[in-house]
Amino acid sequence: MSNKVIVVTGAAGSGKTTVRNYLAKHFNMTKVITHTTREPRYNERNGVDYYFESDSTFANKHYLESVEYSGAKYGSSYEGLQLAWDNSAEAVIVLDTKGAITYKRKLGKQAIIIFLQVNNVEMLKHRMVKRGDSMRKIIQRINSLEYKRDQQLPAELNGAIVINNDNWDVTKQKLNQIFDK
Numbered sequence: 558m559s560n561k562v563i564v565v566t567g568a569a570g571s572g573k574t575t576v577r578n579y580l581a582k583h584f585n586m587t588k589v590i591t592h593t594t595r596e597p598r599y600n601e602r603n604g605v606d607y608y609f610e611s612d613s614t615f616a617n618k619h620y621l622e623s624v625e626y627s628g629a630k631y632g633s634s635y636e637g638l639q640l641a642w643d644n645s646a647e648a649v650i651v652l653d654t655k656g657a658i659t660y661k662r663k664l665g666k667q668a669i670i671i672f673l674q675v676n677n678v679e680m681l682k683h684r685m686v687k688r689g690d691s692m693r694k695i696i697q698r699i700n701s702l703e704y705k706r707d708q709q710l711p712a713e714l715n716g717a718i719v720i721n722n723d724n725w726d727v728t729k730q731k732l733n734q735i736f737d738k
């Protein structure tokens with residue numbers, strides 16, 4: 558059986574991290590930890606949520622792909638993916654849509670893309686508040702081109718599994734249907 562990576566993508570606040578954690582917990586998938594120069598949120602830990610980097614330590618890594626998102630850099634490495642595959646045949650990673658497109662192009666059928674949608678932009682904002690993001694950060698995020706872009710499934714990701722995450726119980730059922738053996 559060849560290794561697979563589940564790529565969870567969508568707008569900020571759409572529930573990507575929540576879906577990733579659910580898949581890791583219930584379907585024996587290993588999380589791929591990515592690198593970022595953004596500041597940690599109050600409940601985030603280095604090496605668990607991200608590897609938090611400075612501009613100079615970020616530049617030292619060897620990336621499969623990297624992007625700028627809302628003024629910070631993010632990148633994922635082959636080594637990180639391989640580390641996850643050493644642990645389980647299925648890995649799970651959270652990426653913006655640009656990163657998801659690169660994974661699809663480079664990994665082909667080994668990458669399974671899940672695009673999360675939320676119908677209501679107000680709901681996305683509310684979820685970021687609930688998560689503890691500062692209002693300044695939320696406004697910066699909502700005004701970023703990347704955030705606007707990631708509201709819609711890009712044409713390059715046609716064929717992705719699209720899940721509407723308005724209601725967590727419904728999302729959970731869909732994930733169970735997709736991944737239950």
Ligand SMILES: Nc1nc2c(ncn2[C@@H]2O[C@H](COP(=O)(O)OP(=O)(O)O)[C@@H](O)[C@H]2O)c(=O)[nH]1
Nearest residue numbers: 569570591592624626631632633651652653656
């Ligand atoms: N392309 C790419 N995107 C990433 C990577 N790590 C995180 N992201 C994405 O960067 C965006 C911003 O992430 P984050 O600051 O954690 O905000 P959040 O989505 O609101 O939790 C999200 O769309 C993440 O999915 C990476 O290594 N590569």
Ligand SMILES: Nc1ncnc2c1ncn2[C@@H]1O[C@H](COP(=O)(O)OP(=O)(O)O)[C@@H](O)[C@H]1O
Nearest residue numbers: 569570571572573574575684688722723724725
């Ligand atoms: N279906 C849902 N209904 C209500 N709240 C949700 C749902 N999915 C996620 N959340 C909450 O919304 C917030 C943002 O979710 P998160 O997974 O951090 O999003 P993302 O990683 O896409 O930015 C979190 O506080 C999370 O608990």
